[in-house]
Amino acid sequence: MKPILTFLALASIGAAAPNIQSTQDGASKRAAWPNGPFVTWGRWIHDASGKNLTYAGTNWPGHADVMIPEGLQYQSIETIVQKVKSLGMNAIRLTFAIQMVDEIYANGGNDITIQKAFVQALGQTNGTRVLNQVLAKNPLFNASTTRLQVFDAVAEELHRQQIYLHLDNHISKGMWCCSSTDGNSWWGDTYFSTANWVRGLSYMANHGKSWPALTSLGLRNEPREPTNNPALSRSSYNWQAWYTFMRQGAAAVHAANPAPLIFLSGLNFDTYLTPVVQGTALTPGTGRFSVTDFEGYADKLVLELHNYENGIGSCDTLKGNLDRNGFQALQQGSSGVVNVFPVMMTEFGFAMDSSTWRGVYASCLAEYLPALKAGWTIWVLAGSYYVRSGIQDYDEDWGLLNHDWSAWRSQGYVDGALRGLVRETLS
Template identity: 60%
Template sequence: MMNSGLRSVVSLLALSCSVLSPFSWASPLKTINNDRAASWPFGPLVTSGRDIKNAQGGTVVYAGTNWPGHGEVMIPDGLHYQSIESVITKIKSTGMNAIRLTYAIQMIDDIYSKNGQDTTVRQSFINALGQTNGAKVYSQFLAKNPSFNDSTTRLQVFDAVAAECAKQQVFVHLDNHMSKAAWCCSSNDGNTWFGDTYYNVDNWTRGLSYMANHGKSWTALTSMSLRNELRKPESNPTLSSQSYNWRDWYTNIKKGTSAINSANPDLLIFLSGLDYDTYMTPVVQGTAFTPGSAKYSAADFPNYANKLVLEIHNYQNSASNCNSLKSSLYNSGFQALHAEDSGAKNVFPVLLTEFGFDMSGNAWQGTYATCIASYLAEQKAGWFIWVVSGSYYIRSGTQDFEETWGLLKHDWSGWRSSAYIEGGLKPLAKATAQG
């Protein structure tokens, strides 16, 4: 006999038009797979040496932007200013073909704590912004997105973003940015490393599995990451000294990749490194994961080693020498694009999933921005610029926080720097985007 908690879970899955149950039989999923292979995005995607390939053998290169949804409201930012369709249309208009959509594990933890029931968007705004401001911003959200109502849940907003991306043929890459929903990142925020205050490994793998399964019916979803910017847990000296190393990284990476692949074997899985994901050298060069002796082996990822992609971040904004910056990118991970010719052991696709600069001035014409763009174009490598957001619902305690690094203005109505869009971003997208 089905208990009340299980009834709630079943009801949630049955009522959501965009969720496939983990217990769905094979035929619906097979139909989805066949549809994906026959039309955009021509999935499932796989890796072949340094490239990502679609089911037709074409090369796919992401050229996109980050769209945060990991803050305290736990839905994608900016939707009180503009509609989902408007935001995606703006992204697509530049030639970009992908978004890195971030989320917090706390959202999934909440669902499990309430027997499968997600929190409504209305309540989430109030929880994050307070009764008065939360209700006000929620009303603005409804005005811009009138298809939603008081029963709309957080995940249904993610569903709608994914649906619009499919409509406009924009790839969705899901990124687990934080465990506890908040602005990222610092070395003492409790979200730094496996086993930190808010970083429960079991909850993390459960959350990865949940989102991978939930996204099965998202036509545009082609990849997921494991975790954003792993970093030293400065506020936990014991964890730092005993666990912050490549050996424990590899142990947990295998858990995370298995969780995603078991739930949704179609997805590419992005691996990120240490020190705020600034380098992946041991993986590329095949050296030991110290203090252990294990090395990267495709055999550790049975039947899905061709689903693994490397990602790194770079914010060397003060760079004054382009050759030095390019050398840094190469040594940090992009060597994997050329491993067969460079003496490195392992070949992977490599993406720069975060880089960025202030959009309020002329930084886009400086050494850092122009060098990054030229390097990505030379390498035909994928990227996600930080960030599309002109503002956040809340960041570090400040509501309606201004984001001067945002591609969009504060109210998300237009570009913060039209000069950069025309002179920098569009040429970069044109030089790289494929698929």
């Protein structure tokens, strides 16, 4: 087996590209990317030159049982990133679980190996088999490579191919997400320790200082009512508690790494942020969202929303829902808007077959998002998962890629709509 590349060695993968300003135009542009850190100005995200920018990308899960970015038994990191780049996309939302950081702390500051991770999640026989497939496709790794070193390698490849890395805390316990009964729903739920969450955000934000591609970090995926924990639901599932936790997480990220943008997600599986946008009371209290509560980094805040209204019957209805749920924050001067922010749809998706993309939902979003110049990351890149809900090598029929991550699952959607959505969003 080849010796493991340390992160310093991984960073040298792009060493042929200049890392200082050059008089040559191409080298200058390469040296400047991503021209950060990014900040917000009203409804826009700005790069360090003050230029408006928007994300158009997809989700790459790394938060599930193995806690390693998916698909590496089928394709190399370089090949997967090339697939994303070929669509013209400029962003990846890469997910992680707090459990990975918890285990690093429990292990004296050392991450576990990918060999152990695969065997723990898939069993000795299947774990070893999948590990060997990963090593064959990604020969820069060996059995002693750690999970976090895989994340490092993904981050370096995104930098090399100039794709923004949005790191997302998807869940606490590494598993398929999301359910209101999975123990990961709300702060204080079975697996959702607030202290460990803050610690995990801080750890990953600090570690991300070594990732030039890291431009933003999402505090938590899909906060939702813990329906299996009625006492917790009654005591704290509300906007007042949400605000306390979000301020706590944002402060931890910024203290650990002041460069990334910080994404705030809403209630009910991150489907609405109306009180934030409209400046109404954060119930059951009377306090209101104020950027002064984020002193020193108010220009780092971005709102993120999800939408899966796949059965919607009317585009006008969908647009109205999206506006009311938070996208009106992009529309300065719109009635009822008190707080103007950049807003991103970090998840939407549907079955990747021959016809679903022609329906009202997908067609409407393909019109709505570019018209607003709203950023987005479609769910999901993954054609399959190492394991999902106990099923190994689970096929993802919503995946942009097919089962072995070698081709697009729905070439019709990619050519008929997705490339255009990327182009129109970024134009």
